[in-house]
Amino acid sequence: MAVPANKVLKYQLKNLEKLPVKIWTDSNNASVHVAQSIALAIRQKQQEGEQIVLGLATGSSPIRVYEELVRMHKKEGLSFSNVITFNLDEYYPMDPKAQQSYVRFMHEYLFDHVDILPENIHIPDGTISMDEVEAYCEAYEKEIDLAGGIDIQLLGIGRTGHIGFNEPGSWEDSKTRLVRLDGITRQDAIKDFIKAEAVPYRAITMGIASIMKARTVYLMVWGQHKAPILQKAIEGPVSSAIPSTFLQKHPNVKVVVDQAAAGELTRIKTPWLVGMCNWNDDLVSQAVIWLSQKVGKTILRLTDNDYNENNLSDLIIEYATSYDLNIKVHNQLQDSITGWPGGKPEVDDSRRPERASPAKKRVIIFSPHPDDDVISMGGTFLRLVEQGHEVHVAYQTSGNIAVHDHDALRFIEFMEEFGGALGLLNEAGAKLVKKAGKFIHNKKPTQMDSPEVRHIKGMVRRGEARAGARFCGLDDKHIHFLDMPFYETGSTRKNAIGKKDVQIIKDLVADIRPHQVYAAGDLADPHGTHRVCLNAIFEAFKQLKNEKWMEDCWLWLYRGAWHEWAVHEIEMAVPLSPMELYKKRKAIFMHQSQKDSPPFPGDDEREFWQRAEDRNKATAAAYRGLGLSEYEAMEAFRRWRF
Numbered sequence: 001m002a003v004p005a006n007k008v009l010k011y012q013l014k015n016l017e018k019l020p021v022k023i024w025t026d027s028n029n030a031s032v033h034v035a036q037s038i039a040l041a042i043r044q045k046q047q048e049g050e051q052i053v054l055g056l057a058t059g060s061s062p063i064r065v066y067e068e069l070v071r072m073h074k075k076e077g078l079s080f081s082n083v084i085t086f087n088l089d090e091y092y093p094m095d096p097k098a099q100q101s102y103v104r105f106m107h108e109y110l111f112d113h114v115d116i117l118p119e120n121i122h123i124p125d126g127t128i129s130m131d132e133v134e135a136y137c138e139a140y141e142k143e144i145d146l147a148g149g150i151d152i153q154l155l156g157i158g159r160t161g162h163i164g165f166n167e168p169g170s171w172e173d174s175k176t177r178l179v180r181l182d183g184i185t186r187q188d189a190i191k192d193f194i195k196a197e198a199v200p201y202r203a204i205t206m207g208i209a210s211i212m213k214a215r216t217v218y219l220m221v222w223g224q225h226k227a228p229i230l231q232k233a234i235e236g237p238v239s240s241a242i243p244s245t246f247l248q249k250h251p252n253v254k255v256v257v258d259q260a261a262a263g264e265l266t267r268i269k270t271p272w273l274v275g276m277c278n279w280n281d282d283l284v285s286q287a288v289i290w291l292s293q294k295v296g297k298t299i300l301r302l303t304d305n306d307y308n309e310n311n312l313s314d315l316i317i318e319y320a321t322s323y324d325l326n327i328k329v330h331n332q333l334q335d336s337i338t339g340w341p342g343g344k345p346e347v348d349d350s351r352r353p354e355r356a357s358p359a360k361k362r363v364i365i366f367s368p369h370p371d372d373d374v375i376s377m378g379g380t381f382l383r384l385v386e387q388g389h390e391v392h393v394a395y396q397t398s399g400n401i402a403v404h405d406h407d408a409l410r411f412i413e414f415m416e417e418f419g420g421a422l423g424l425l426n427e428a429g430a431k432l433v434k435k436a437g438k439f440i441h442n443k444k445p446t447q448m449d450s451p452e453v454r455h456i457k458g459m460v461r462r463g464e465a466r467a468g469a470r471f472c473g474l475d476d477k478h479i480h481f482l483d484m485p486f487y488e489t490g491s492t493r494k495n496a497i498g499k500k501d502v503q504i505i506k507d508l509v510a511d512i513r514p515h516q517v518y519a520a521g522d523l524a525d526p527h528g529t530h531r532v533c534l535n536a537i538f539e540a541f542k543q544l545k546n547e548k549w550m551e552d553c554w555l556w557l558y559r560g561a562w563h564e565w566a567v568h569e570i571e572m573a574v575p576l577s578p579m580e581l582y583k584k585r586k587a588i589f590m591h592q593s594q595k596d597s598p599p600f601p602g603d604d605e606r607e608f609w610q611r612a613e614d615r616n617k618a619t620a621a622a623y624r625g626l627g628l629s630e631y632e633a634m635e636a637f638r639r640w641r642f
C-alpha cells in the first residue's frame with residue numbers, strides 16, 4: 001500500500017523534494033508496483049508490434065521486481081519476446097560464470113526464467129582486454145542508440161550516491177566507460193566476495209549521460225541504511241559529489257521507496273519544518289523529543305518560546321501551554337522505562353509496558369543469526385531468566401557463512417586428532433572430516449563452501465550459541481536451532497522465504513504458546529536475513545491468529561546489530577547497570593568466531609560487543625539528555641501490534 005502524502009504538504013514539498021517520491025509501506029508492495037508498470041509497458045508495445053528497451057540494474061534493490069516479472073511470465077503469460085535489455089554495469093575484470101558476476105545474477109534472477117531472446121540481452125563484458133575496453137564501451141553506447149534508446153531504466157542507489165557505478169566525481173556528460181570503484185562501494189561488495197581482497201577495483205558502467213537519455217527512470221531505494229543518501233539525492237543540490245542528484249534534471253524520474261528508506265526525508269523526520277501537520281500522539285512525542293535535542297534542554301525545561309521559534313507553535317495552540325505538553329511526553333518516556341521486561345508481578349500495570357499477569361511468562365527470543373539474542377538484548381535476556389520466566393531462545397538460521405575458514409579448520413583438525421588418536425570416528429565420520437579439511441586447504445578465494453564445510457561451520461556457531469544461552473541461564477531444553485532452509489544457499493544470496501520456513505516458526509510458537517515473543521525488527525540488515533526472519537514470524541503469527549492463546553501473545557521487536565530505535569519509537573527501555581552490561585559483554589564473547597573481524601563486517605569496523613555497548617549507552621544518554629534518570633545503558637524495544 002502506498003503511504004498517502006498529506007495534501008497540504010504535497011504543495012510545499014515540491015520546493016523541498018526535487019524528485020517525485022512515492023513512499024510504500026514495504027519494499028515488496030513497491031516492487032510489485034514497479035513490475036506491474038514494466039509489464040504494462042511491455043504489453044502496450046506488444047500490441048503496437050514494437051520492441052521495448054529496458055535498462056536493468058543488479059544488486060538487492062531490483063530482485064523482487066525480477067521475481068514478480070518471472071511470476072507474471074509463468075502465471076499470467078507475460079512474454080519477453082519483444083524485450084531488449086541493457087544492463088547498467090559489470091565488475092572488471094569479471095568471469096561471467098563467477099558467483100559474483102552480474103551476468104550470472106541476471107540469468108539467475110530473470111533471463112533463465114523468461115522467453116527473452118538471448119541476442120536481445122546486453123551486459124557489459126568483464127572479460128574484455130584492457131586495450132579493447134574503450135572501443136567496447138563506445139560500441140555498447142552505440143548499441144543502445146541503435147536499439148532506439150532506453151524506454152525504462154531501473155536504478156538502485158549506492159551508499160556513495162552512485163547510480164550504475166558512477167561514483168562521486170562522475171561528470172554529467174559521462175558515457176559508458178571503465179571506472180574505479182569507491183572504497184565504500186567495495187566495502188559493501190565484500191558480502192558477495194567473502195574477502196575484501198577479492199572485490200574488484202574497477203567496473204564498466206553506463207555513464208550519467210547514458211542514464212539520462214532513458215525516457216522513464218525508476219529509482220528504487222529500500223532500507224534504513226539508504227535513508228541518509230536518499231535524503232541527499234532528493235533534497236540536496238545537484239552535484240557530482242552525489243551523482244544521483246543529476247536525476248533531478250531528468251523530466252521523468254519516479255522514486256519508489258519503502259518507509260525505512262524514507263526515514264531521513266524532512267517530511268518524515270521533521271514534517272513540521274515542511275508545513276502543517278496532522279498531529280497524533282506519536283508525532284507529538286517525535287516533535288517534542290526533537291525540540292529538546294535541538295535546543296539542548298531537558299523536556300521539562302522547554303518553554304513556549306522554544307516551540308514558537310522552532311516551527312512548533314501549532315502544538316502550543318493545541319495544548320495552550322508548553323507545560324502540559326512537556327509533562328505528557330516526559331511521563332510517557334518515564335513509563336517506557338522498566339527493569340521488569342516480563343512485567344512486574346502484582347502491581348498496577350496500567351502505565352507499564354508489559355502486563356503484570358501472568359507473573360511467570362513463557363517467552364521466545366527469536367535470534368536471526370546465532371548471536372543476535374545476546375548482542376541486541378543480552379541484558380534483557382539475563383533479566384527475564386533471573387526474574388523466573390520460562391525463556392526459550394530460537395536461533396533461526398545456522399549463520400554458517402560467517403565463519404572463517406581458519407576457524408573451521410581448527411575444529412576439523414581437532415576432530416581428526418581426537419577421533420583419529422582414540423579411534424572414535426567411524427569410517428564415514430573420518431571421511432567427512434578429511435574431505436572438509438582438504439576442501440578448505442584447496443579453496444579458491446571466492447569459492448562457495450562444500451556442504452561438509454558448511455555443516456562444520458554451522459556446528460561452530462551452534463556451540464557458541466549454546467555457550468551464550470547457557471551463560472544467560474538456559475538449559476539445553478530451552479535452546480532451539482531452527483536452521484531455516486531459506487538461508488542454506490552457501491552464499492550471501494538467499495532464497496525467498498518458503499512454506500517450510502514459516503512452518504518451522506509456527507510449530508515452535510504453537511508448541512510453546514508464549515506470552516511474549518522477541519524478534520529482530522531490523523530493517524537495515526545489509527544481508528536482508530533479519531528481514532526475511534521477521535517476515536517468517538509475521539506470516540506465522542498471521543496463520544496462527546485465530547488460536548485462542550494468541551490473544552495473550554505480545555510481540556516485541558528489538559533492533560539488530562546495525563541500528564537502534566529512535567527514542568520516540570521506543571515503548572520499552574530496559575536499563576542495564578554497569579555489572580549487567582559487563583555480563584552482556586561476556587555473553588557476546590561466547591561467540592568467538594565472530595570476534596575481532598567476522599567475515600561480513602558490513603560498514604562498521606567495531607566489534608559486535610563494542611557496537612552493542614555504544615548503542616545501549618547512547619540510548620541511556622539520550623534519555624538522560626531528555627531529563628530522565630541517568631542509567632549506564634539501556635536496551636530498547638517496540639511492540640508490534642497486528
Ligand code: F6R
Binds near residue numbers: 155159163
Ligand atoms: C547495480 C548498480 C548499483 C546498485 C547500487 C545499489 O547494477 O549499478 O548502482 O544499484 O549499488 O545496490 P543494492 O541494490 O544492492 O543496494
